[in-house]
Amino acid sequence: MATHKVGGEVDAVCTRCKLTLAHTILAMVGTKIARVRCNTCGGDHAYRSAPGTTDRPTASSRSSTSSSSRPSAASRAEKPEKVVISFEEQLAGKDIANAPKYSPKDTYRLDQVIQHPTFGLGLVTAVRGDKVDIVFKSETKTLVHGRGGGPVQERPSFSPPSARLAGPADKPLPPPSAEEAAAAQPTAAPSED
Numbered sequence: 001m002a003t004h005k006v007g008g009e010v011d012a013v014c015t016r017c018k019l020t021l022a023h024t025i026l027a028m029v030g031t032k033i034a035r036v037r038c039n040t041c042g043g044d045h046a047y048r049s050a051p052g053t054t055d056r057p058t059a060s061s062r063s064s065t066s067s068s069s070r071p072s073a074a075s076r077a078e079k080p081e082k083v084v085i086s087f088e089e090q091l092a093g094k095d096i097a098n099a100p101k102y103s104p105k106d107t108y109r110l111d112q113v114i115q116h117p118t119f120g121l122g123l124v125t126a127v128r129g130d131k132v133d134i135v136f137k138s139e140t141k142t143l144v145h146g147r148g149g150g151p152v153q154e155r156p157s158f159s160p161p162s163a164r165l166a167g168p169a170d171k172p173l174p175p176p177s178a179e180e181a182a183a184a185q186p187t188a189a190p191s192e193d
Helices: 059-063 073-077 087-091 178-184
Strands: 009-013 020-029 032-038 044-046 113-116 120-128 131-136 140-144
Touching: 009 032, 087 120, 087 131, 113 131
Parallel strands: none
Antiparallel strands: 009 020, 020 032, 032 044, 113 120, 120 131, 131 140
16 A cells, blocks of 8 residues: 655545546545545545545455454454433432423532423433533433522723813814813812811
C-alpha cells in the first residue's frame, strides 16, 4: 500500500466530473485520506477511492496470516450480554403518585420522578449544573432546572448627562453664561464659622 501525505496526488472519483481523475490530497485522518481537490475542475470533496481499489487486505493476504491470531470460538462466546432495563422497571419502587410537575424554575435531584406536561412521566438520571437528563418512556431529554432566579436586584438609577450647548466640533463654544455656570457648579454646604 502506498503511503500518502497532504499535498500529494491520488486517483479518486470526482463528484463533479463523475470520473476517476487525479486529485490533490487536502486532509488526512491518520493514514486515511479525508478530503481531496480535483486537479481538473478544482472542486473540493470527501475522498472516494477509485473503483476496484480498497484499503482492506485481500483474500490471499488474509489466508497467509496465522490462525493463532484469530480469536477462538470460546472467547467470542464470552462477551458480556447486553442488559436492557425497561422504563417500567426503572420506575419500579418509585413514588409515582406524588411526582412533581416539571418546571424549569424548580431544582431536581438524581432518581427523582417528575411529571412533564408534554413527555409524561420521567426519571432524572443525571444532574449537570443547571441541566438534567430525564428518561421518558419514548426517549431521553436534557432539560433545564433551577432557573427560578433569586430576588430581583435593584437596578442602578439612570441620570442623564446635563444639557449643554452643542455646536460644530470645529468651532469653539461660547463661554457659559453666569446662570449656566451657576447651574453647573455643585452647591456647597454653608459653613458654620
